[in-house]
Amino acid sequence: MIYADKKTGVIVTGATGKQGAFHISLMNEYARTVGGRGVVAGVSPGRAGQEVDGVPVYNTVRDALREHDAACSVIFVPAFAAADSIMESANAGITLAVAITEHIPVHDTMKAISFAGMNGCSVIGPNCPGLISPGEIKLGIMPAHLATRGNIGVISRSGTLTYEIVDELTKAGLGQSTVVGIGGDPVIGQTFADVLARFEDDPQTKAVAIIGEVGGSLEEEGAKSTDLPIVAYIAGVSAPPEKRMGHAGAIIEGGEGDARSKIERLRENGVPVASRPSEIPALIKKLI
Amino acid sequence: MKLLEYEAKKIFGSYGIPVPRGVLIHSPEDLESGVAESLGDGVVLKAQVDVGGRGKAGGILMADQGSLAGTARDLFGREIKGIPVREVLVEERISIEHEYYVSIAIDRSSRKALILFADSGGVEIESVARENPDALRKASVPVILHDVPAFMLRELRGDAPKEVEKVINRLYRAFCEKDALLAEINPLVSTPSGIVAADAKLIVDDNALKRQGIEQNRDLSERERVAEEHGFSYVELDGEIGVIGNGAGLTMATLDLIEFYHGKAANFLDVGGGADQERVRHAVSLVAGVSSVRVIIVNLLGGITRCDDVARGIVEAGVHQQIIVRLAGTNEDLGKEILAGKGYRMMDSMEDAVRAAVEESR
Numbered sequence: 001m002i003y004a005d006k007k008t009g010v011i012v013t014g015a016t017g018k019q020g021a022f023h024i025s026l027m028n029e030y031a032r033t034v035g036g037r038g039v040v041a042g043v044s045p046g047r048a049g050q051e052v053d054g055v056p057v058y059n060t061v062r063d064a065l066r067e068h069d070a071a072c073s074v075i076f077v078p079a080f081a082a083a084d085s086i087m088e089s090a091n092a093g094i095t096l097a098v099a100i101t102e103h104i105p106v107h108d109t110m111k112a113i114s115f116a117g118m119n120g121c122s123v124i125g126p127n128c129p130g131l132i133s134p135g136e137i138k139l140g141i142m143p144a145h146l147a148t149r150g151n152i153g154v155i156s157r158s159g160t161l162t163y164e165i166v167d168e169l170t171k172a173g174l175g176q177s178t179v180v181g182i183g184g185d186p187v188i189g190q191t192f193a194d195v196l197a198r199f200e201d202d203p204q205t206k207a208v209a210i211i212g213e214v215g216g217s218l219e220e221e222g223a224k225s226t227d228l229p230i231v232a233y234i235a236g237v238s239a240p241p242e243k244r245m246g247h248a249g250a251i252i253e254g255g256e257g258d259a260r261s262k263i264e265r266l267r268e269n270g271v272p273v274a275s276r277p278s279e280i281p282a283l284i285k286k287l288i
Numbered sequence: 289m290k291l292l293e294y295e296a297k298k299i300f301g302s303y304g305i306p307v308p309r310g311v312l313i314h315s316p317e318d319l320e321s322g323v324a325e326s327l328g329d330g331v332v333l334k335a336q337v338d339v340g341g342r343g344k345a346g347g348i349l350m351a352d353q354g355s356l357a358g359t360a361r362d363l364f365g366r367e368i369k370g371i372p373v374r375e376v377l378v379e380e381r382i383s384i385e386h387e388y389y390v391s392i393a394i395d396r397s398s399r400k401a402l403i404l405f406a407d408s409g410g411v412e413i414e415s416v417a418r419e420n421p422d423a424l425r426k427a428s429v430p431v432i433l434h435d436v437p438a439f440m441l442r443e444l445r446g447d448a449p450k451e452v453e454k455v456i457n458r459l460y461r462a463f464c465e466k467d468a469l470l471a472e473i474n475p476l477v478s479t480p481s482g483i484v485a486a487d488a489k490l491i492v493d494d495n496a497l498k499r500q501g502i503e504q505n506r507d508l509s510e511r512e513r514v515a516e517e518h519g520f521s522y523v524e525l526d527g528e529i530g531v532i533g534n535g536a537g538l539t540m541a542t543l544d545l546i547e548f549y550h551g552k553a554a555n556f557l558d559v560g561g562g563a564d565q566e567r568v569r570h571a572v573s574l575v576a577g578v579s580s581v582r583v584i585i586v587n588l589l590g591g592i593t594r595c596d597d598v599a600r601g602i603v604e605a606g607v608h609q610q611i612i613v614r615l616a617g618t619n620e621d622l623g624k625e626i627l628a629g630k631g632y633r634m635m636d637s638m639e640d641a642v643r644a645a646v647e648e649s650r
Contacts, residue, residue, distance in 0.1 A: 022592075079495065105496035107467050110399050110431045143591045143617065158537025159561075160589045164638065167616075184536055186469075187399050213537055216396040235540040238547040239556075246521035246536025246558040248495065249396070254414065259544075276548060277541055278639055 001133035002153075002178045002198040002205075003096055003124075006036030008137055009070030011061065011094070013077050013085045015042025015052050019100070020076035023141050025053040027074070030138040040068040043085075061085075061092040072096040074130060074139050082126060083108035090121035098139050099125035099189070106248070109187045116189070123189025127248065129159040129181035142166075142179065150175015152284060153199045155192055155222070156211035157184050157249065161235060165211055165277050172281030177205040184247030186215065192222025200228055207231070207288050209280055214239045215249045215257040220265045229287040232266050233274045234259045289492050289502065292336045294377045296488035299466060300473070303458040306484045310379035312336070316360040319378075329353050330381035333363050335373040345369050350381070382484055387475035388448055389413055390456055392463040394470075400428040401463060403436065403456060405444040409475030429460065436460045451483045452476070467496030511574060518570050520557055527552025528649040530575035530584035530609070532568075534559050534593055538638075542587045545639060551646030554581045562592040568601025576607035583610045583648040587638055590617025599626035610648050614641035 004010075010027065014020040024039050031038025041064035042057040044050075050057040058064040061073065073089040075082055075097060082101035089097045097116060104126045116123050124131065130140015134149040141159075146167045152174050156162040162181055169176060180195050182188050192210055199205045207229040212219035214236030223230060237259040239245045241252040252258045263273045272283045291299075297307045311323045324331060333356075335347035342348060347368040351359035356378070364373050389409035395402035406416045407423040416424050427440040436444075441453040455476065463471040472489040492500055508516065515522030521536060529546055531553050533539030539558045546553045555578065559571050568586075575584055584607070588598050595615040602611060603626065612633045615623045624634055635641035 080499075103495045105467050105493050105499070106394060106469065107431055107464060107493065107496070110394070113399055114430055114432050141591070156537070158535060160533075160535030160591075161537030161541050163589050163591070163617075164538060164541070186394060186396050191397075211537070213540060218396065221397060235537050235544060237544045238553065239540060239543070240523070240525065243523045243556075244521070245523060245540050245556055250536055250540065276545060276639065278637075 001136045002195070002202050003131060004072055004139060005133065005136045006031070006034055008072055009037050009040045009068060010139060011041045011043060011064050011068070011070045011073045012039050013043040013061065013073055013075050013089065015055070015057050015076070016044040016047045016050060017076055017078070021052045023074070023076065024055055026144075027138050028053055028055070030144050034135050034137070036137050040070050061088045061094065065092050070094070072098065072139060075099040075101055077101060079103040079105075083112035086112040086123055087115045090116040090119040095121050097121055097123045098128070098130045099123060100128060100130060100140055101125075102127040104185070106185065106187050109185065113187070113189045122194070124180065125183040125188060127185040128183035128188070129162065131178055131180040133178040134176055140181070142181065146170060147179060148175040150177065151204060151206040151288070152176050153202070153205040153208035154179040154211065155195045155208060156181050157213050157247070158211055158235065161277070162211060165209065165233070165280055168278060168281055169209070172285070174281055174284060177202060184249050186249040191218045193218070193225040196222050196226040196228060196230075200226060207284050209233070209284060211235070212262065213247065213250050214245060214259050215251050215253070217257065217262070219262055220269070223266050223269045223271045231272050231274065231280055231283040231287065233277055233280055234262050234266075289494055289497060289504070290338055291490045291492065292338060292375070293334060293488055294336055294375070296490035297485065299462060299490060300459065300485055300488050303462045305455050305458050306482060307488070308379040308382055308484055308486065310377050313360065313376050313378060314374065316357060316364055319357055319360055324356060324378045325353065327378065327380040331356060332379045332381050333359055334377045334379065335363055335366070335368050336375035336377055337368045337371045337373060339369040339371060342368060347373070382477065382479050382486065384477045384479060384486070386478045388452065388477070389416065389474045390459060390476050391470065391472035391474070392460055392468070395428060398428050400430050401460065403427045403429060403440070403444060403460065405452070405456065407446065407448065409477070413474070431464055449478055449483060455483055455485070466490065467493045467500055469493050511577065514574055515557070518567060519560055520571060520574070521560070523556040525553050525555055526580070527554045528580055528582045529645050530554050530578065530581040531587075532557045532559060532571050532575060532584065533587045534561070534563055534589060538587065538589060542585065542638060542642060545642040546646060549643055549646040551642070551649050554578055563588070563598065565597045565601040565604065568598050569604045572602055572605035572607055572611070576605065576609050581609055583612065583645050585612045585614070585641055585645040587614045587641060590615065590620060593618065595619045595623030596626060599623035602627065602632065603630060612641050612645045612648065614638055
């Protein structure tokens with residue numbers, strides 16, 4: 001597993017909001033089944049003293065960390081304040097901020113990721129489902145029942161498509177070490193290359209599936225950066241240029257970032273690319 | 289959202305970037321008051337339409353004061369690549385000594401502002417990069433910096449006039465403060481009286497329109513407008529299979545599978561997270577309202593989304609097209625129960641569902 005394990009303390013910002021509260025209970029339910037620490041504190045300005053699912057709420061990240069030992073924050077704060085919450089987390093000593101929030105202005109994201117980096121904090125997301133290491137920890141909103149513990153790492157720009165592929169892997173008997181949703185925005189914190197570097201140091205992970213989509217070139221850069229056996233799938237082969245396909249980052253601009261050229265470059269680098277999600281398990285089995 | 293040229297020029301001008309003198313008119317009659325007389329004898333009329341290759345498509349016309357009214361009537365009567373001309377920017381004609389190119393975009397890989405400057409402008413920057421790479425210079429600036437470092441400005445400028453440095457730095461400030469995804473001047477021209485931005489392009493982050501006080505897209509189709517109202521991500525395509533999914537990646541993958549099995553999708557519609565009965569009903573009705581749609585595939589993975597809600601939404605929409613449903617996840621069995629015996633085809637996997645939809649569409 002990478003980034004965190006069952007001993008990791010977690011705080012949630014935006015804890016008293018609908019999404020925050022709902023997912024605190026799901027994360028804690030998972031923590032109970034695996035014997036993990038789970039969410040130790042919540043943060044919502046002006047709500048100190050309240051509780052969410054038995055978790056104490058504080059006004060600030062600093063206040064929460066004064067009372068609790070935590071290395072990770074999961075951010076459910078609304079878009080206009082989410083970048084600030086990333087920076088607040090980093091400034092208070094959090095080393096991993098997982099930003100679930102969608103629709104953060106991209107300039108805010110760039111600044112927040114820079115600031116976090118200067119304070120030794122890695123950012124996953126934004127606009128991501130978070131991560132799950134089956135049997136260890138769930139950070140974010142991924143449905144836990146589809147994942148099983150095993151040796152395959154998964155890195156994805158998508159949410160539901162990731163669940164689909166994790167389901168395929170599980171059904172094929174391929175359990176997962178860690179599944180990381182890196183987010184669907186044009187600018188994200190941890191990239192394919194960053195997550196792959198973590199997987200390289202993880203003895204549990206034997207092969208990695210990378211789930212990309214149209215827009216940018218992070219998939220190819222990731223594939224070039226690693227010696228791990230990897231298999232890829234790229235969504236958006238049929239996507240028309242200049243149209244945003246749901247994700248802010250899923251857009252073919254100036255002829256760059258289209259799926260076919262991505263697939264071509266991945267194959268040039270020796271990466272097997274599945275043309276359908278259902279082909280992924282078979283391609284992985286060939287590698288390990 | 290891409291701003292029109294006159295809007296971008298107004299913003300660039302407010303940052304101290306020299307732009308040609310000009311007036312915006314909404315009809316040829318607007319000229320009768322003499323608003324364009326101060327622009328000098330030679331003028332340029334530029335249709336304010338959001339299309340690429342506007343000049344070649346007949347959207348830019350030259351005139352002098354004598355022929356201005358007639359030329360304006362001509363331009364207002366045109367359609368530029370299918371878009372009617374509703375606004376025209378009338379500008380003074382500038383005498384061009386040299387054309388440059390400057391743009392600032394977001395570099396996803398470095399998470400910085402990427403500044404490009406080229407010694408030859410007025411053409412597509414891709415062709416400069418290909419044919420004359422030495423004329424193109426780049427610099428990456430972390431957007432936490434308020435100004436472009438002076439050494440970068442010197443490197444970018446090369447042998448171009450010193451004034452260019454100021455223009456690049458001002459463009460950078462506009463890029464940062466206006467939440468831009470792209471700020472471009474092509475061409476940036478040198479004239480006997482100095483540097484001028486002859487054209488202007490500014491794309492503002494859709495997620496920042498509110499705080500920038502910019503109204504949402506003006507050129508949405510009726511269906512796109514309805515989709516936006518319900519918070520759907522919606523793109524119209526030209527096939528026969530209506531597609532509804534939850535999550536951008538899953539919906540894209542559904543479209544790709546349709547293509548894989550040689551079908552044609554009519555649209556991309558991502559209902560988003562936590563879709564309830566209402567939203568699903570609206571989504572199905574929206575897609576079914578496209579006359580070319582013969583069959584609809586609904587591919588939803590339940591999580592926060594509950595399959596029984598989805599099923600009720602589908603039934604409530606009551607559309608005449610065949611609907612192929614793939615539901616998995618929370619309350620899957622309840623959902624299937626609601627749909628059973630009502631003529632819907634239910635599939636357990638996304639691939640089976642897509643295959644069935646492609647068959648139905650033939």
